[in-house]
Amino acid sequence: MTTLAATQSPSRWWQSRVMRRFLSHRLALLGLLMISLLTLACVVGPYLLPYDSLYIDLRARFSPPLSGDHYLGTDPLGRDIAARLLMAGRISLLVGFFAMVLSILVGTLVGVIAGYRGGWISAVLMRTVDGFLSYPTIFLLLALAAALKPSPVMITVIIAVTSWMEVARIVEAEVRSLKEREFVLAGRMLGLGRSHIMFREILPNAMGPIIVAATLTVARAILLEAYISFLGFGIQPPLPSWGNMLNGAQQYLATAPWLAIIPGAAITIAVSSFNFIGDGLRDALDVRNDNI
């Protein structure tokens, strides 16, 4: 694609057209800033706070935010919410990130093979994609989470199992159009192997849409983890995640609304940051605006 040629032409990568366009996207910069701060807080924050995320203080149950040293208040067991929120952020962001990596790997593999090979291979792969997309994501996710033991690794895997299809569709369409281009023909005439053409020649040229899809998939994966953990089938306590911090918050809504408000706000900030960045990347990399 032209975008990659453009990234290579200027002397420094941060002077490239893609970079300049991304940096002029204010919303994307805001997203980048928010997610950087949030990640930093989750990494170093727990060391700086006066309380451990598992320290139970029954005398300080249901302390509202900004009471004493409990900046965000405490939960029904008197545990510090700020400490729990940041530890939960580690889990939620890690699950979101690795679920994205897995989805992108599977989706790209399926998309490249289906797009390049065509014929019955493509038909079988893409109809499988359609099949997975026919299920409401949460139904499939919950059935799998209930059937398999919900460790963080397993949760990551099953989120990937229900998120690779969009990537496969995007990559398949991109590869299908790229394989008709001259450089692929040239590669064939040079006698390059099929996998060399697929993964060394075509794939690098399809990176734009994949990068955009990756960003949006992180957002989606964080949301999905929150959904199933909220419903009690995701990350299991005592390990905190933003979703399972909300599990049970509903019964204290009248007396301790901060239990519900704070983790939900963290999820919304993280997910919208990734969506903003994805939008900026889409503009910068000139990716067609097929989805939202």
Add this chain to the structure above:
Amino acid sequence: MPAFLLKRLIQSIVLLVIVSIIGFTVLNLIPGGPMAQYALDPGMTEADKARLAEQLGLNRPLLVQYFDWAWRLLQGDWGTSFRDGNPVLAVIGRHIFATFLLMGSSTVIAIAIGTWIGIRGATHRYSLFDYAATVGAMVALSIPTFWFGLIGIYVFSLKLGWLPAGNMYTIGDASVLDYLHHLIMPSVVLALVHIAIWSRYMRTATLDAISQEFVKTARAKGVSERRVLMKHVVGNALLPMITLAGVQLPSILTGALVTETVFTWPGMGRLFLDSLGYSDYPVVMGLLMFSAILTIAGNLIADIVVAVVDPRIRLA
């Protein structure tokens, strides 16, 4: 058109087969598989379990089991609920109305508001409204539905006391007005994400339609701007939206599950979660297959509607 219909019908049947294979795989991933209900029964010895597995045909090759399962699915024999011994289809049937009521009203809200925002965004491109709608849609897509529901309950039920915090009707009242009163908050909560999606697609579709030649022709003929917009632009922009409505079905069902949980709405989503809690796998599997079939049927219907409404497809 019959050729087109036949092709779509065959595609849908192929899709059904694939969906059933995925479903059968999930069924066999469940520990104990179809025998799950006896796994914790202290009265069952290993010999009993082996005999039962033999009777249920679970010692046959997986392929044979799959065809047997799929054949019973086709005949409407979806098994019986572990929990109350009723046929799965009857259990699902009892919960359909509540879910369809919620999905229907939220879809009406989403289409009405989303379409309006989309058209206005396209006709007032790059205005403050357009920019706010774009950012607003991205944020709306990032808010967890259940959290939005909790905030709604906190503000409108607990603080203001305007709307009920859950359930479909008040016991002892159950008038139409009472249903509507309970319906407002869950359907708005469920609609939020879809307002965002509809408004984005409608904006793109309207911009596409505005740049078409026939719009220029209509303007050149002196048709009033309002009439051009309502008849020529919106009419054409709405066509792809019918397809979108079909494509959105699984995501609406996902939203319905979460919304029903927060608002204790007695629909299929609530049933799904309760059944998971009781390890009532026949009902879980039934709902999984039912929702996939619903999606495939919804997409097929959407395509047929488009073919009927759009004269360009009828000619093809």
